Amino acid sequence: GAVVSQHPSWVICKSGTSVKIECRSLDFQATTMFWYRQFPKQSLMLMATSNEGSKATYEQGVEKDKFLINHASLTLSTLTVTSAHPEDSSFYICSAQGGASYEQYFGPGTRLTVT
Amino acid sequence: QKEVEQNSGPLSVPEGAIASLNCTYSDRGSQSFFWYRQYSGKSPELIMFIYSNGDKEDGRFTAQLNKASQYVSLLIRDSQPSDSATYLCAVAGSNTGKLIFGQGTTLQVKP
Numbered sequence: 001g002a003v004v005s006q007h008p009s010w011v012i013c014k015s016g017t018s019v020k021i022e023c024r025s026l027d028f029q030a031t032t033m034f035w036y037r038q039f040p041k042q043s044l045m046l047m048a049t050s051n052e053g054s055k056a057t058y059e060q061g062v063e064k065d066k067f068l069i070n071h072a073s074l075t076l077s078t079l080t081v082t083s084a085h086p087e088d089s090s091f092y093i094c095s096a097q098g099g100a101s102y103e104q105y106f107g108p109g110t111r112l113t114v115t
Numbered sequence: 116q117k118e119v120e121q122n123s124g125p126l127s128v129p130e131g132a133i134a135s136l137n138c139t140y141s142d143r144g145s146q147s148f149f150w151y152r153q154y155s156g157k158s159p160e161l162i163m164f165i166y167s168n169g170d171k172e173d174g175r176f177t178a179q180l181n182k183a184s185q186y187v188s189l190l191i192r193d194s195q196p197s198d199s200a201t202y203l204c205a206v207a208g209s210n211t212g213k214l215i216f217g218q219g220t221t222l223q224v225k226p
Contacts, residue, residue: 044159044203104214
């Protein structure tokens with residue numbers, strides 16, 4: 001149980017374009033989903049927290065107009081990187097949390113390269 | 116002071132030995148503690164969680180929690196080369212469901 005999928009697993013896009021990443025909880029209802037970014041040899045950096053049906057809460061320093069998050073259902077959250085730049089190239093990972101416990105189950109991640 | 120601290124390592128142990136990974140945290144109100152394993156280039160995988168003081172065992176893994184000392188550890192018995200990875204300690208904030216991650220400890224198990 002507790003399977004989280006992400007799509008796509010990797011994407012290459014040109015500078016100035018937008019990229020959408022999907023995160024799905026496959027076998028449980030995720031009341032909360034989290035989006036992280038990880039640069040090489042660094043730890044996870046939480047970008048935002050999203051609850052189904054409400055606006056995402058962004059961490060300090062994360063531009064909400066650049067990283068659009070939608071949590072339309074209890075099994076799907078999306079992250080759209082708008083007007084991507086090379087410095088946005090990173091490993092983006094979502095996680096899902098359900099029920100009363102705090103365990104987070106991670107998706108396999110999306111590697112974004114902006115050229 | 117960082118909220119969750121881990122020694123970055125690398126921690127090197129021979130195959131078959133016990134690997135001991137340690138983590139301290141600053142929020143005394145924390146109630147939930149997690150260990151994740153992350154292989155290079157992959158996303159983290161939950162391997163253990165612990166909520167109560169004492170030990171919790173799952174196969175070759177034992178998590179230990181001491182809330183008075185604000186200390187949580189992970190023991191890996193009979194270490195295998197496949198255990199070589201970065202181990203992330205995570206603590207749930209006392210008022211939020213967010214996890215605060217340590218920087219991770221890199222474990223190398225040498226055949």
